[in-house]
Amino acid sequence: MRRKEKTKVRIAKMPADGAPLRVLAISVTGAMGGAERSYLEVLRALPRERIAPVACVPPDSPLDRLCAAAEIPVESVNLRRFRRSTNPFVLAGQVKALYQGSRAIVDICKEQKIDLIHGESPFRGLEKTDAKAFREHVENGRRIYYSNCFFCHGDALGGDGMYAHAVNPVPANFQDSGVLPNFQETFFFWRIAKGGPGMPDEGAPGDSVMPEWERFLTNDEIWDVILFLYADTGYRPRTFEEGGEAKH
Numbered sequence: 001m002r003r004k005e006k007t008k009v010r011i012a013k014m015p016a017d018g019a020p021l022r023v024l025a026i027s028v029t030g031a032m033g034g035a036e037r038s039y040l041e042v043l044r045a046l047p048r049e050r051i052a053p054v055a056c057v058p059p060d061s062p063l064d065r066l067c068a069a070a071e072i073p074v075e076s077v078n079l080r081r082f083r084r085s086t087n088p089f090v091l092a093g094q095v096k097a098l099y100q101g102s103r104a105i106v107d108i109c110k111e112q113k114i115d116l117i118h119g120e121s122p123f124r125g126l127e128k129t130d131a132k133a134f135r136e137h138v139e140n141g142r143r144i145y146y147s148n149c150f151f152c153h154g155d156a157l158g159g160d161g162m163y164a165h166a167v168n169p170v171p172a173n174f175q176d177s178g179v180l181p182n183f184q185e186t187f188f189f190w191r192i193a194k195g196g197p198g199m200p201d202e203g204a205p206g207d208s209v210m211p212e213w214e215r216f217l218t219n220d221e222i223w224d225v226i227l228f229l230y231a232d233t234g235y236r237p238r239t240f241e242e243g244g245e246a247k248h
């Protein structure tokens with residue numbers, strides 16, 4: 001009989017100094033649908049002494065006003081959702097808005113000392129609206145992976161690259177069901193951008209050899225490599241259904 005593998009569940013560790021975990025919660029839509037309603041309810045229900053949310057929502061929107069009314073700190077950023085369009089001007093505008101949006105998020109994270117991001121990848125929507133463009137992002141992610149990441153994370157994403165035996169802690173194994181399906185893509189964006197030194201709870205740089213990829217890759221390249229990790233392993237990012245239930 002085959003031994004059942006134990007699933008490792010990793011949860012965000014609290015900052016060491018007892019300060020609340022600072023979470024940036026992103027919503028790309030500001031009109032109140034079911035997802036936005038549960039977003040607001042989740043933020044309202046958080047135990048503030050342990051988790052301090054910052055809402056990142058479109059400016060001058062109903063969600064913007066409701067968050068402010070609930071005394072949740074708000075950062076108003078226009079994060080446009082990708083809409084299907086063949087008009088090159090519309091597309092160019094969307095790419096620019098996405099880029100500025102992700103820059104704005106990086107800046108907010110620095111200023112507000114954010115520990116964790118809750119939201120969605122700006123390119124994930126393409127999977128449904130533009131399969132060809134989505135594929136291109138995945139392929140770009142594959143190239144980025146095999147020029148930067150496989151040394152440690154392995155040829156087959158198993159965390160067993162040629163440097164893996166030399167480092168402690170060991171590189172993440174993306175085939176492990178406790179890693180990719182347990183988090184949203186924005187969490188990995190943050191982990192890849194900040195690397196080992198960026199871990200809020202691990203203290204001094206040098207605890208993990210995972211590099212701070214924001215120094216070497218663009219934001220879009222980081223999103224692309226994340227798309228590749230999911231596409232290649234077949235896992236789906238964690239999403240939150242209405243009512244805050246986790247779905248895999």
Ligand code: HEC
Pocket residue numbers: 010144145148149150151152153163167168169170171172179188191192195196208209210211213225
């Ligand atoms: C020099 C070795 C090394 C390289 C190169 C490297 N990593 Fe890592 N990575 C690590 C180690 C070690 C860890 C585990 C410790 C940690 O979480 O910081 C890790 C952790 C991670 C995690 C966090 C997983 C989790 O469960 O929190 C992600 C995501 C990740 N790496 C992605 C990448 C990507 C994408 C690249 C290429 C752009 C890359 N890594 C390149 C060593 C490396």
